[in-house]
Amino acid sequence: MLEELAAIHQNVMAALPQTEKRYLFDKINWAARAICVTGARGVGKTTLLCQYLLSQYQNVSQALYISADHICVAGLGLFAIAQEFFKFGGKALFIDEIHKYPDWEREIKNIIDTYRQHQIVFSGSSSVDLHQSKYDLSRRVVYYELKGLSFREYLHFSAQLSFPFFTLDEILHDHVNIADQFKAVTVLKHYRDYLMHGYFPFFLEGVQDYGAKITNIIEKVLFEDIATIYNLRQSTLPILKKLIWLVATSNGLAPNMERISKNIGVSRATVYDCFDYLAHSGLLNNVHVPAKGMKLIRKPEKIYLENTNLLYAIHADLKLENDLGGTRETFFVNQLMQKHALHLHDQGGFVVDGKYVIEVGGKSKDFRQVKSVENAYLAIDNIEIGFGRKVPLYLFGLLY
Numbered sequence: 001m002l003e004e005l006a007a008i009h010q011n012v013m014a015a016l017p018q019t020e021k022r023y024l025f026d027k028i029n030w031a032a033r034a035i036c037v038t039g040a041r042g043v044g045k046t047t048l049l050c051q052y053l054l055s056q057y058q059n060v061s062q063a064l065y066i067s068a069d070h071i072c073v074a075g076l077g078l079f080a081i082a083q084e085f086f087k088f089g090g091k092a093l094f095i096d097e098i099h100k101y102p103d104w105e106r107e108i109k110n111i112i113d114t115y116r117q118h119q120i121v122f123s124g125s126s127s128v129d130l131h132q133s134k135y136d137l138s139r140r141v142v143y144y145e146l147k148g149l150s151f152r153e154y155l156h157f158s159a160q161l162s163f164p165f166f167t168l169d170e171i172l173h174d175h176v177n178i179a180d181q182f183k184a185v186t187v188l189k190h191y192r193d194y195l196m197h198g199y200f201p202f203f204l205e206g207v208q209d210y211g212a213k214i215t216n217i218i219e220k221v222l223f224e225d226i227a228t229i230y231n232l233r234q235s236t237l238p239i240l241k242k243l244i245w246l247v248a249t250s251n252g253l254a255p256n257m258e259r260i261s262k263n264i265g266v267s268r269a270t271v272y273d274c275f276d277y278l279a280h281s282g283l284l285n286n287v288h289v290p291a292k293g294m295k296l297i298r299k300p301e302k303i304y305l306e307n308t309n310l311l312y313a314i315h316a317d318l319k320l321e322n323d324l325g326g327t328r329e330t331f332f333v334n335q336l337m338q339k340h341a342l343h344l345h346d347q348g349g350f351v352v353d354g355k356y357v358i359e360v361g362g363k364s365k366d367f368r369q370v371k372s373v374e375n376a377y378l379a380i381d382n383i384e385i386g387f388g389r390k391v392p393l394y395l396f397g398l399l400y
Helices: 001-014 047-058 071-076 076-087 104-114 151-159 168-173 175-180 187-197 200-206 212-230 234-248 257-264 268-279 293-297 309-316 324-336 394-400
Strands: 034-038 063-067 092-096 119-124 141-147 284-287 302-305 340-342 350-352 356-361 375-380 390-392
Touching: 001 047, 001 063, 001 071, 001 076, 001 234, 047 063, 047 092, 047 119, 063 076, 071 076, 104 119, 151 187, 151 200, 151 394, 168 175, 168 394, 175 284, 175 390, 175 394, 187 212, 187 394, 200 212, 200 390, 212 234, 212 284, 234 257, 234 268, 234 302, 234 309, 257 268, 268 284, 268 309, 284 340, 284 356, 302 309, 302 324, 309 324, 324 350, 324 356, 324 394, 375 394, 390 394
Parallel strands: 034 119, 034 141, 063 092, 092 119, 356 375, 375 390
Antiparallel strands: 284 302, 340 350, 350 356
């Protein structure tokens, strides 16, 4: 059993991309006994796990990497593999694609509870969260979520340009000095490239077929991940695709659930469920108005694709021109939601952390809509340097 798994492990390690570590690597408490890294397809979870494995363990006899969707793993069983590996002196088990394994929560719980001196590190789809767990793993497992590349990370990986993290306060109040650091860089060109093909690390393999890879990710998320995790009927799956198209062709979808359900020919409850599936899978971002109590569970006021690369790929697939306004807002929402609470403001723009109101727009955008709003700022596209409360939009990509 272990010989075949060890051979697979060695093949994966040999093919590991030689890239620098992502932002999340140093934020994880790797000393924890059980760790789960969640994230959408393609964001680099496997690379992150393997980088830590190689940095801490000398060889496969100490730490074993397996993928839960491999036929060998499915045939042998997770617990049986852990039992055999630890019996022969193994110290840590790394399990990828955990959501592909039936009844994974029970076996992970049993492994953790049985082998208390060993480390378990596993990864899974964004849908694999505490709400989906059938067994109480929250007391046993530390969860982290890996997002796609920020604009800051993209600059580092694509052009070897290193810039530090900046807080939102720093970007809003010191943006002129921060932008001055980019004076020797064609920053707007890099920014445009990032919007099209910079969110997923596999852009390093080439951008010629990047859009096709994005389309393939969407198909796999819809017809494999979501279908498996939520045990959906085949007839429900095309509805997911229609909703993705609807969001992609809207400048931030303000969903009318009644109208959508009539147009698609399904119940409102089904539409609500499908939007939830898409959000949990890492394909959508929901933005609400500020609310408390029961109002927190109402429908989102606006729905965006999770990142601009999805937007460009779907528009190319549908032979449509990309909408600049939708692209700007999708970028802003994507970069801010990683670390901040984001809501819609009733006079336009977004409320960030309940403190700042930020409107997103092009060069002609002014303060007319928010002139009476305290702490209001403009995030302006297509400018290299701002002034006063007008901040270059690309700077919000330096938050992580």
